[in-house]
Amino acid sequence: MSPPSTPDSMDDLNYVLRQRREKLRTLREEGVEPFAYNFAPTHRSEAATERFQEAEEAEELTDAGQVAEEVAVAGRILSWRGHGKSAFAHIEDGGGTIQLYFRKNVLGDDAFEALDLLDLGDWIGVRGHLFRTRTGEVTVQVSASQILSKSLRPLPFGKVEEDEETGERIHHSGFSDQEGRYRQRYADLAVHPEVREVFRTRARIVSELRRFLDDEGFLEVETPALQPLYGGATARPFVTHHEALDRRMYLRIADELYLKRLIVGGMDRVYEIAKDFRNEGLSRFHNPEFTMLEWYQAFSDYEDQMELVERMVVHVADAVLGRRALEYQGETISLDPPFRRLRLVDALSDALGREVLDLSEDELRDEAKDRSLPELSGAGRGKLIDKLFGELVEPDLVQPTFVLDHPRELSPLAKPKRGEPRLTERFELYMAGMEIFNAFSELNDPLDQRDRFEGQMGLRAAGDDEAQQLDEDYIRALEYGMPPTGGVGMGVDRFVMLLTDQPSIRDVILFPTLRDPEG
RNA sequence: GCCCCGCUAGCUCAACUGGCAGAGCAACUGACUCUUAAUCAGUAGGUUCUAGGUUCGAUUCCUAGGCGGGGCACCA
Numbered sequence: 001m002s003p004p005s006t007p008d009s010m011d012d013l014n015y016v017l018r019q020r021r022e023k024l025r026t027l028r029e030e031g032v033e034p035f036a037y038n039f040a041p042t043h044r045s046e047a048a049t050e051r052f053q054e055a056e057e058a059e060e061l062t063d064a065g066q067v068a069e070e071v072a073v074a075g076r077i078l079s080w081r082g083h084g085k086s087a088f089a090h091i092e093d094g095g096g097t098i099q100l101y102f103r104k105n106v107l108g109d110d111a112f113e114a115l116d117l118l119d120l121g122d123w124i125g126v127r128g129h130l131f132r133t134r135t136g137e138v139t140v141q142v143s144a145s146q147i148l149s150k151s152l153r154p155l156p157f158g159k160v161e162e163d164e165e166t167g168e169r170i171h172h173s174g175f176s177d178q179e180g181r182y183r184q185r186y187a188d189l190a191v192h193p194e195v196r197e198v199f200r201t202r203a204r205i206v207s208e209l210r211r212f213l214d215d216e217g218f219l220e221v222e223t224p225a226l227q228p229l230y231g232g233a234t235a236r237p238f239v240t241h242h243e244a245l246d247r248r249m250y251l252r253i254a255d256e257l258y259l260k261r262l263i264v265g266g267m268d269r270v271y272e273i274a275k276d277f278r279n280e281g282l283s284r285f286h287n288p289e290f291t292m293l294e295w296y297q298a299f300s301d302y303e304d305q306m307e308l309v310e311r312m313v314v315h316v317a318d319a320v321l322g323r324r325a326l327e328y329q330g331e332t333i334s335l336d337p338p339f340r341r342l343r344l345v346d347a348l349s350d351a352l353g354r355e356v357l358d359l360s361e362d363e364l365r366d367e368a369k370d371r372s373l374p375e376l377s378g379a380g381r382g383k384l385i386d387k388l389f390g391e392l393v394e395p396d397l398v399q400p401t402f403v404l405d406h407p408r409e410l411s412p413l414a415k416p417k418r419g420e421p422r423l424t425e426r427f428e429l430y431m432a433g434m435e436i437f438n439a440f441s442e443l444n445d446p447l448d449q450r451d452r453f454e455g456q457m458g459l460r461a462a463g464d465d466e467a468q469q470l471d472e473d474y475i476r477a478l479e480y481g482m483p484p485t486g487g488v489g490m491g492v493d494r495f496v497m498l499l500t501d502q503p504s505i506r507d508v509i510l511f512p513t514l515r516d517p518e519g
Numbered sequence: 520g521c522c523c524c525g526c527u528a529g530c531u532c533a534a535c536u537g538g539c540a541g542a543g544c545a546a547c548u549g550a551c552u553c554u555u556a557a558u559c560a561g562u563a564g565g566u567u568c569u570a571g572g573u574u575c576g577a578u579u580c581c582u583a584g585g586c587g588g589g590g591c592a593c594c595a
Contacts, residue, residue, distance in 0.1 A: 016564080156529070158544080159544070159545095176530090234595090281520095
């Protein structure tokens, strides 16, 4: 990793890097600047291919079978096949790949010799006429070429063979080391078009989420990521310090309490797409910083929000996938609403064969012990129910399922369930076993909210350092009056995982959090 | 934090029970003017993750550590 940052001690470079530096020096000696300032392509590779087909169909090709006007294309050299006095290459640009054909008698001796100084990975710009090779591939017959940037470090290109009959792409060698791919995402992206495609899809998904909410009359807002108090979720925060204010601050774990302050302020439909930060373990489903979409809609309850979520999922699926079913890691998942609804306590009661709400904390603990769930000493009723649910019910939630009406202890920001005060009006939407949405009829009674916060303070005093803090300013906001409001949080990364069939959250985050490689 | 698996050339991988560390691709030299995993001939390329230990001898066995992957826990 060190060569680029240390002064050139050529001795330390391995021979491949050394050779490329020598080519770089030769280019400069010949008066060629290997790091150009710009180039003006007339087409991206895809458009160039289309241009040829257009000319071909219109029967406008010259006698030599070429398009009359020259095109200019630029890209990174992916492959090179030299044949003495000619050569074929493929370059790749943002639009795909295109083949180049170099001939000594077209380019001239000097320009053809200069091709020796090119390597895989170099960026070049070329001009030339489009034609179709004997084997049928649209190709640029290069009349002039220019190096745009010298690659001094070999990219880990594999080779791809396309099966003529099935069109199947067979990968040879390649870059498959997970660690290398995450640490050097630039190299991963450079050699894996399919990885670039995942992130293109991610952008489309986020864009469709925005479009959907905008069309529903929501206003996109931005709230603080640096907060004097953290809240809106149960999680351990990242702690930092503001020097000038000499004050401890936290990176947000959720946007919730700020967005609801905006509802109090009369902004009756708001949303935010933001990074949240949680100081907890990493896993296939957890990255310390992740993207959350939250929205709040005045005058709605969680029933209304279930309907909105269904419409949102369908909107994105239609727009991005063009269908309402998908394959996730071998499972077929239908996105056709209405989604299944499952009351948490009913599902758990069925699994246990006993009425969950009638069980005492000790009885719940015994049930958990019977299923050899580990480390439950500190858990209260809410946590025990959550654990049991996670163990007994959650694994089955492959098809989209709204899990409803969580116990009050688990949901300090949710309104009590109408007619069942031990429960709250809350839902989580599970898909492919992942919790992707979480929503409430938002608690807007400031007195009840204070009681709930105080309950959390009790848990905190008992040693639960993830319990929520009492936010007096938020209570004050509620005292001014918050209309009935439905609010939803969505794990954007997980939703992207689902839609792009990626097994790990690291595969949908460009630069996932990793340990320090130095150790 | 715990368990399992992995770490060997730029990349992908071999190397029996502990016995000279190898191949394909990439690179380099040469041949080749419609190839596409181009082909053919040749050359070079290694701190076997790190530090100890056992041994005549360690990529291989042992101990500790690092990083990654998977699982569990934590957490959503």
